[in-house]
Amino acid sequence: MRRSTVLVLVVVAACGKKAATLDRGEVEQKVGAEAAKLVGVKTAGVTCPADIKPAAGASFTCAVKFQGGGTLTFKVSQTNDTGSLAVAADGDWLLGDTMEKDLVTELFLIGHPEATVECGDAVMPIKLPGQVQCTVKKAGTAVTKVAVAVDASRNVEWKLVGGP
Numbered sequence: 001m002r003r004s005t006v007l008v009l010v011v012v013a014a015c016g017k018k019a020a021t022l023d024r025g026e027v028e029q030k031v032g033a034e035a036a037k038l039v040g041v042k043t044a045g046v047t048c049p050a051d052i053k054p055a056a057g058a059s060f061t062c063a064v065k066f067q068g069g070g071t072l073t074f075k076v077s078q079t080n081d082t083g084s085l086a087v088a089a090d091g092d093w094l095l096g097d098t099m100e101k102d103l104v105t106e107l108f109l110i111g112h113p114e115a116t117v118e119c120g121d122a123v124m125p126i127k128l129p130g131q132v133q134c135t136v137k138k139a140g141t142a143v144t145k146v147a148v149a150v151d152a153s154r155n156v157e158w159k160l161v162g163g164p
């Protein structure tokens with residue numbers, strides 16, 4: 001659900017001269033590409049600050065929106081003053097689509113073959129340990145909730161709140 005990976009990106013300054021600011025569009029494109037790799041979901045948009053001055057050790061954050069919903073913050077650190085960047089997720093997340101499929105399978109195995117599950121956005125920020133709720137439906141009608149708890153080690157437990 002979350003991979004701890006940091007990628008070093010290089011944003012090239014034109015003609016080898018040190019730029020007064022990093023190219024925002026290029027930074028956003030590269031942060032978006034890395035976010036998609038880290039999370040496993042295509043991005044729908046990236047917003048980074050304007051006028052980022054190159055400075056070794058400086059950092060900033062970018063907000064990344066994902067297709068299917070959800071926004072995560074990514075920390076971008078400048079590894080030197082010429083545009084090399086390291087990108088890392090600033091927090092944990094759950095994949096709503098994956099959780100929905102897993103819960104449908106679990107419900108099928110306990111005797112609810114017609115159940116569908118809705119958990120929300122494709123990418124759901126979460127602070128670990130944490131909990132989210134999903135809605136279980138049968139024939140299009142909401143019949144119960146599922147509490148999904150994730151501990152600090154990323155172990156997942158779910159419990160029906162009511163019964164389908």
